[in-house]
Amino acid sequence: MNQHSLVSISDLSEEKILHLLEQARYFEEHPNHKILDGKVVGTLFFEPSTRTRLSFETAVNRLGGRIIGFADANTTSSSKGETLKDTIKMVSNYVDLIIMRHHLEGAARYATEVTETPVINAGDGANQHPSQTMLDLYSIYKTQGRLDNLDITLVGDLKYGRTVHSLLMAMKYFKPRFRFVACEELQMPREYKKFCDQHGIQYTESTDFSEDIINSSDIIYMTRVQRERFTDRNEYERVKDLYTLRNSMLSNSRPNLKILHPLPRVNEINPDVDDNPKAYYFQQAQNGLYMREALICDALQINPKG
Amino acid sequence: MPANKQLAVAALENGTVIDHIPADALFKCVKILGVENLSKQLTIGNNLHSRKLGTKGIIKIADVSFPEETINRVALVAPTAVINTIRDFAVVDKRPVQLPRQIVGIVRCSNPKCITNNEPMRTRFNVIDFDTRTIQCHYCGVKTNGAKADIIYLPLPLRYEAIVETGHNDLSPAGRAGQLR
Numbered sequence: 001m002n003q004h005s006l007v008s009i010s011d012l013s014e015e016k017i018l019h020l021l022e023q024a025r026y027f028e029e030h031p032n033h034k035i036l037d038g039k040v041v042g043t044l045f046f047e048p049s050t051r052t053r054l055s056f057e058t059a060v061n062r063l064g065g066r067i068i069g070f071a072d073a074n075t076t077s078s079s080k081g082e083t084l085k086d087t088i089k090m091v092s093n094y095v096d097l098i099i100m101r102h103h104l105e106g107a108a109r110y111a112t113e114v115t116e117t118p119v120i121n122a123g124d125g126a127n128q129h130p131s132q133t134m135l136d137l138y139s140i141y142k143t144q145g146r147l148d149n150l151d152i153t154l155v156g157d158l159k160y161g162r163t164v165h166s167l168l169m170a171m172k173y174f175k176p177r178f179r180f181v182a183c184e185e186l187q188m189p190r191e192y193k194k195f196c197d198q199h200g201i202q203y204t205e206s207t208d209f210s211e212d213i214i215n216s217s218d219i220i221y222m223t224r225v226q227r228e229r230f231t232d233r234n235e236y237e238r239v240k241d242l243y244t245l246r247n248s249m250l251s252n253s254r255p256n257l258k259i260l261h262p263l264p265r266v267n268e269i270n271p272d273v274d275d276n277p278k279a280y281y282f283q284q285a286q287n288g289l290y291m292r293e294a295l296i297c298d299a300l301q302i303n304p305k306g
Numbered sequence: 307m308p309a310n311k312q313l314a315v316a317a318l319e320n321g322t323v324i325d326h327i328p329a330d331a332l333f334k335c336v337k338i339l340g341v342e343n344l345s346k347q348l349t350i351g352n353n354l355h356s357r358k359l360g361t362k363g364i365i366k367i368a369d370v371s372f373p374e375e376t377i378n379r380v381a382l383v384a385p386t387a388v389i390n391t392i393r394d395f396a397v398v399d400k401r402p403v404q405l406p407r408q409i410v411g412i413v414r415c416s417n418p419k420c421i422t423n424n425e426p427m428r429t430r431f432n433v434i435d436f437d438t439r440t441i442q443c444h445y446c447g448v449k450t451n452g453a454k455a456d457i458i459y460l461p462l463p464l465r466y467e468a469i470v471e472t473g474h475n476d477l478s479p480a481g482r483a484g485q486l487r
Binding site: 081084105106107127129191 | 315409417418419421422424425426427443445447448449
């Protein structure tokens, strides 16, 4: 196992998170620093994911590395029944770093156990997606100038939303005050509230996306309420628009407020918010490039500052 | 003690007795230890009277001692179990089982989308709450209560390998020939 692999956000210490944020800031200033000359990166996407794959591959290309890999497992030997272990061991012979996405949960952790090549988890089922969490942290850090003592409101699907759970766990070092806004069916699971209690994190819960909550937030993190999560169609119809953010709702919000969303969005953010300077979700996706450049260099133990 | 009680389970000259197993956990313990694969004399009793538990199960295995790490795994389903080591019909060691921090290779993850249910590999669980016996999959993170854990029936060679790796008692087919006379 290579100790520089990144499988879960919970593998990262506070120092490591802060170091990666600084590295991402460096890459934002020097996005085309060619420091991966001679390095080959394998992008193994057993499950298709256009957004994450393009972001990682752009990062490798901008750093001057080469890429091999696949975007769809149907074109590989896994469709012939090859085990994940064998695929990883085979690819390890060729590359300096593996970036993988897999539909099975725990696949990335297992991959790290069968190879000495570093592995970055680009999402394993509903389990972990640490580069998303790191780019969320970078977006918060960049727009607020700090990570500590912020009022962060999480809205939408808090029950199944992987990104909000990982963000919550990563923020444990930074004394946030969370507000959980969701309908009864999609409330924050008890285990994450217990996590907050154990780490002294303040939180309140509300089913109402009220003006008071919006006006006292530094960050509003919106997530998509997915129809397939509901057994009762009428219930979905009732709640789907309860948590739609409109530009008019932001008129008395804090000047430093930023709206984040992991994308893709459907109707939880009205397009009239897009032109508000507080809308930050497109820049957030761009920050993903810089953070992934930082994660790639860290996994390869390459210091861009020499 | 009335004579008929003593006769319920035969006395053992040498070997291991696992006593005070909750009656509903007995067959899970049998599965965890893989004792059905041993060629030694084996006595399994269930629904026996117990002052502590009401009813209990018991497993007696002649001429075998288990590594501590192996036998402690039964604590997952039978936290009240007591291990007695017998020499010349006398109990020479008696101790309660202790749940290990990590459970390898004997519990199936309840998450069908977990990698362990889709690759030929061993499962691995970390005990995250010793009081409630809550275990968490090392790979997918799904939590299960130990009492409800789905115990894997492993094919013989892998199970022996699992026992050997945790201790000194060589129960591999080769080791068995020499040791378990």
